Amino acid sequence: MAISKVVKDVGAACAGIEDGMTLMLGGFGLCGIPECSIAELVRLGVKDLTCISNNAGVDDFGLGLLLQERQIRKMISSYVGENDEFERQMLSGELEVDLIPQGSLAERCRAGGAGIPAFFTPAGYGTEVAEGKEVREFNGKPHILETALTADFAFVKAWKGDTAGNLIFKATARNFNPMMAMAGKITIAEVEELVPLGILDPNSIHTPGIYVQRIFQGSHYDKRIEQRTVRTQTASND
Amino acid sequence: MLDKNGIARRIAQEIRSGWYVNLGIGIPTLVANFIPEGMEVEFQSENGILGMGPFPFDGEEDADLINAGKQTITAMPGAVFFDSAASFAMIRGQHVQLTVLGAMEVSATGDIANWKIPGKMVKGMGGAMDLVASAENIIVAMMHTNRAGESKLLPACSLPLTGVACVRRVVTNLAIMDIRDGAFHLLELAPGVTAEEVAAATAGKLVIPDHVPEMQFN
Numbered sequence: 001m002a003i004s005k006v007v008k009d010v011g012a013a014c015a016g017i018e019d020g021m022t023l024m025l026g027g028f029g030l031c032g033i034p035e036c037s038i039a040e041l042v043r044l045g046v047k048d049l050t051c052i053s054n055n056a057g058v059d060d061f062g063l064g065l066l067l068q069e070r071q072i073r074k075m076i077s078s079y080v081g082e083n084d085e086f087e088r089q090m091l092s093g094e095l096e097v098d099l100i101p102q103g104s105l106a107e108r109c110r111a112g113g114a115g116i117p118a119f120f121t122p123a124g125y126g127t128e129v130a131e132g133k134e135v136r137e138f139n140g141k142p143h144i145l146e147t148a149l150t151a152d153f154a155f156v157k158a159w160k161g162d163t164a165g166n167l168i169f170k171a172t173a174r175n176f177n178p179m180m181a182m183a184g185k186i187t188i189a190e191v192e193e194l195v196p197l198g199i200l201d202p203n204s205i206h207t208p209g210i211y212v213q214r215i216f217q218g219s220h221y222d223k224r225i226e227q228r229t230v231r232t233q234t235a236s237n238d
Numbered sequence: 239m240l241d242k243n244g245i246a247r248r249i250a251q252e253i254r255s256g257w258y259v260n261l262g263i264g265i266p267t268l269v270a271n272f273i274p275e276g277m278e279v280e281f282q283s284e285n286g287i288l289g290m291g292p293f294p295f296d297g298e299e300d301a302d303l304i305n306a307g308k309q310t311i312t313a314m315p316g317a318v319f320f321d322s323a324a325s326f327a328m329i330r331g332q333h334v335q336l337t338v339l340g341a342m343e344v345s346a347t348g349d350i351a352n353w354k355i356p357g358k359m360v361k362g363m364g365g366a367m368d369l370v371a372s373a374e375n376i377i378v379a380m381m382h383t384n385r386a387g388e389s390k391l392l393p394a395c396s397l398p399l400t401g402v403a404c405v406r407r408v409v410t411n412l413a414i415m416d417i418r419d420g421a422f423h424l425l426e427l428a429p430g431v432t433a434e435e436v437a438a439a440t441a442g443k444l445v446i447p448d449h450v451p452e453m454q455f456n
Contacts, residue, residue, distance in 0.1 A: 028285040028322070029303065029308040054322070081361030082308070090360060099360070102284065103326030103368030110323040121330065122371035127348075129367060159302075171319050172286045175301040176381030178321045206321070219446035229309040230296045 001199050005165035005189075005215045008038045013188045013214045017153055019046050020073075022149040024054040024109065024180040025063065028228045032173030033062050034155040036190045036218040050074040052149055054105060054176050056086045061224055067095070076149070076180065078102035082226065101129060104146050106179055112148035113182020113211065121146055146205060156186025157218070158207070161191035162200050165209030175204060181211040190218040240411045240428045240453075245379050247272045248453055249338055249409050252377060258282055260329065260369060262339030265379040269298055269338055280314075282334055284325050284365040289317030306365065326365070328332040330372045337373040339366060341380050341405075343395040348405040348417045348440035350378065363400055372400030382410035382439045389441035391415070412436050414453065421445045424452045434438035 007013045017023075023041075027033030041049075042065050049072050056077055059065035066072050067085050074096040089095035100108070101123040111119055120143035124130050134145040154211050156177040159170035167189055169177055181187045189207075194217040233237065240248065246268035253259060253273065261267055262284045270292070271277055281290040283305040289313035290305060299310035313319075328334055350370055353363040370376055383389055391408065408415045408422070413424040413436045419439040421443040424436060433446045 029304065031304050033310070077362060077366035079362035087360065093356070099362045101363055101367035102322065102365040103330060106322035106326055123330070123368040124404060127367065127399045157243050171300065171303040171313070174319055174321050175286050177321050225299060225301050225310060226308040227310070228297060228299055229293045231293045
């Protein structure tokens with residue numbers, strides 16, 4: 001029989017999170033972020049966190065909410081351009097920031113979950129990202145050594161999930177969620193729709209439940225749009 | 239002289255049928271508007287889509303469907319979604335034929351800087367370092383000078399680098415230039431622009447052939 005990962009709510013899901021822990025949070029911009037878990041982290045008031053997330057939210061949503069409360073000590077991200085409070089804390093030295101190339105971030109999470117301690121990539125060679133890292137040439141091209149990332153807790157957000165923790169993401173809300181699910185010692189999945197076993201097509205699962213330790217049905221999703229861009233009905237292709 | 243749409247329109251002419259293309263934020267995003275009807279091209283956005291379509295109609299936008307600039311988009315028939323590791327496998331593995339991106343500075347040796355101004359602005363490199371380190375064909379789309387009127391085409395970049403010796407071609411509001419042998423080589427002039435004007439706006443070494451044609455727009 002399948003192993004149930006269901007917890008009753010976000011409070012139960014976040015049991016055991018302590019000050020100083022390293023957390024991974026899925027999402028790209030505000031797309032596919034674990035909204036309910038972030039709200040709970042604010043409520044819990046845990047601090048001195050190291051957060052690994054591609055972006056840092058905006059001033060009043062996403063990880064910006066944790067930044068406002070000064071709960072984050074260090075961020076590991078690839079792009080933080082949308083958040084004024086983040087930039088202020090970084091430039092003033094209150095917040096430690098490790099900016100790394102987006103593909104390296106994704107692969108470092110994947111490697112962490114897949115038992116690969118390090119890998120060579122061409123990304124960042126010759127830049128400040130390469131400082132202090134081993135350089136080796138393969139096929140005549142220099143590469144730098146990047147190490148795997150893991151986390152005490154990983155928070156992911158899926159479209160649908162079943163009680164065994166199998167997850168399906170929607171459109172580009174998938175982004176970093178599958179790799180971070182793999183790299184968390186405890187992975188917490190919040191889903192828009194929690195379904196019984198046997199409903200999801202096994203051919204269509206994006207993240208197998210083996211990577212998920214706790215799953216709950218989220219609620220009141222805001223799903224904010226960062227750059228709402230539309231075309232007019234008359235225009236053909238702009 | 240070209241405006242941003244003009245730069246995008248000229249770069250669109252570099253794209254060939256059968257190519258997968260990654261467009262960066264800003265002027266590069268506009269390139270998609272100038273692809274001829276019927277040309278078989280798919281746009282990749284590194285947040286996890288191949289087959290990116292135009293912006294949605296008002297009321298049809300979906301918070302779960304965005305591009306790497308976080309703009310709402312649509313998916314073309316035949317589109318596919320994937321995670322960020324798979325996306326950068328496509329990029330590092332050189333399955334994408336062309337990358338178009340913006341820059342703050344480009345050097346005559348093909349270095350590019352576009353992610354950080356020390357002490358002032360730190361947005362992060364996003365996917366740019368992975369893209370420029372791996373792509374075989376990189377076109378930089380940018381204005382020839384910055385807001386202060388200073389050249390963005392330099393002997394060496396002054397800002398922190400995004401990538402080393404990777405840019406092959408630059409398309410600006412003034413001209414198209416190829417980068418090789420430590421110099422910018424003038425290929426085409428924008429309408430109404432002279433080679434002397436390009437030389438005056440280019441701080442890095444510029445090679446001007448005897449005859450430089452004007453850009454043609456079809």
